Amino acid sequence: MHQPNWNRRQWILNSSAIGAGLITSGLPGLVSAQSPLTVGFIYVGPRDDYGYNQAHAESAAALKKMPGIKVVEEENVAETQAVQKSMQGMITQDGASLLFPTSFGYFDPHILAVAPKNEKVRFAHCGGLWTEGKHPKNAASYFGYIDEGQYLNGVIAGHMSKSKKIGFIAAKPIPQVLRNINAFTMGARSVDPNITTTVIFTGDWSLPVKEAEATNSMADQGVDVFTMHVDSPKVIVETAARRGKFVCGYHANQSKLAPGAYLTGAEWNWIKAVTVMVDAAKSGKPHPNFVRGGLKDGFIKTSAYGSMVSEAARKNADNIKAQMIKGSFDIFKGELKDNTGKTVIAKGAAFKQTAIELESMNYLVEGVIGKI
């Protein structure tokens, strides 16, 4: 059984004593360095899913080690009224003054319903939906440019693919996902322009059976390196490995599941963003409403290379990674054509990662086999 918070039992026994401290921590303005700050994390799936939720739970685990912080967590909370009640419960029953409702679908309408009722509580949502002037000041969003990690995945995949066919299993054709598919493809094609990426959209974030079917059918078609954008990459990683294919991870580190097949991976490092929010809450500074970062800022990281990754691949990827960290590498620059031949970024134009245009991406680049 998964029991990460075993020793908190002792804490519960003394909960009445600490209760008083919790009530004061409900007022961020009054929080001194000594009184504990109660931080709540809510996940849409299981904490140990080797994916989206685990990446967030890892930041909660790191946060727990910091002094003066108490963490309360809840997993498998649906994007319904259940999450509104969980948020409110953390606030009224546990005295939380900073919440990390991590699923994308928690924001609208759920955080937007609960935040105005709890003006002294800070809400930090992952996904980048907060908009100045439109959304409450005590809500915020943080997100990372993980397409950098997918580009590097693509570079490694480009070196390691023999069939020149690589595969991407995605949940939905939404901008964040398309950006990853495109970055992965462009990374691979920077190594060899003959490479194509086959895409399968499963339709939702967690459909293990369809994900396995997609992996198998692509493997049958000759795809030999896989990556994905679904909530839990576990099934795809394991299925690809069983078929003797390589795989690049996503969200968290899946190398444990398939050490012989796992090339590298694009991982979140949420503790960086979480720390920004927590520090502001502790010091009583205004809530940082808009927090973004990529490799450079440490918001994302890459998994260590598997032993089978060739020296040339490592060198090439490390070189691009160094440029990304320096800020001198743009993934999306002209001239860029989509897979129907239409020019989507004009010659000479280049988008920085922060460019708002990239957040409404609605095309698949040249080399992708698939349709939105």
Added chain:
Amino acid sequence: MISLKVNIEAVLLPAFSVICALLLFGLFVAIGGHSPVEVWILLFKGAFGDAFSIQNTMQRAAPLMMTALCVAIPARAGLTIIGGEGALVLGALACSALPYASDLPSNTTGTVLVLLSASIAGGLWIGLAGWMRQFRGINETISSLLLAYVAINVFRHFVEGPMRDPSSLNKPSTYPLEATQLVGTIGSWDVHWGFAWGVLMCICAGVWLAFTSNGFSTRVVGGNPRAAGLVGLPTSRLVISACVLGGACAGLAGGFEVAAVHTSANAAVIAGLGYAGILVSFVARHQPWAVIPVAILFGGFGAAGSMLQRRMGLPDASIQVLLGFAFVFILAMESLHGRIDWRKLFSGMKLSAKAQLV
């Protein structure tokens, strides 16, 4: 006298089952190294401990009452319908689709209209399963479940395709309902009106089945359709209308999910509330009145599970274990209905009490 005995058993046996499940769960957590007493206290606190917990429980119970009726009402007409999820998502879709079709008044009338369209959609969908069974001989359990998958895909097609609000970039949704058309909360309580409607519908369904001749006919059909046919009851009409009514309840649940919670239709509506209703109805033995306390109990399990995770760091699976225990006990106790000689049991208890005194 007999009906009194039946009623006592209907209350005592499930209550006893839940107590057994709680005791066993205590043992389970004790093996895991937690204090069972602490867990029991937290379970109670989380579900019914304070005003917030009670509202939490009620809110979670609201959709379950309506989706449970989608199982309970057809069950009384002899059908096992398990596709309430389909009626719920189509209800949600219809609720958000009506404003696309025509301009609605931005007031309570608008709200009533969108909710009405939700229940019509749900009613037609489950009615279809009933029709296929009566006129095409298709097993309604399988067809309603498969229809639920069809409904979910229809829902996804419209939400992510023709009805998509272009500004919903990464969370495909329909256009939201107007703020004035949304369903509010009951007074100062943080519980939306869906709860009151759920209770009302359970009571009405119970009254209909128990006290009206039409309800009685439906129960006769459920008891023995051939006998019902022989005495001249319109079997098919009764079966299909029970399906339509049940589906309308689940559709309305979907309508409330949109109008009171989500404001627009999106994939978050597909949260398994329809399937949870199956369990509620079976535990309530398909009695609409019993659905109310059972749905509240289930809401309580949800609220308590939330508390248990936050306070003790137990995984979500732990509350599922408790639910599993409760089900096994309730289903096992089913066989005891009408078989317990209460008089003997009580006199035995008296004797043993006397023996202890001596």
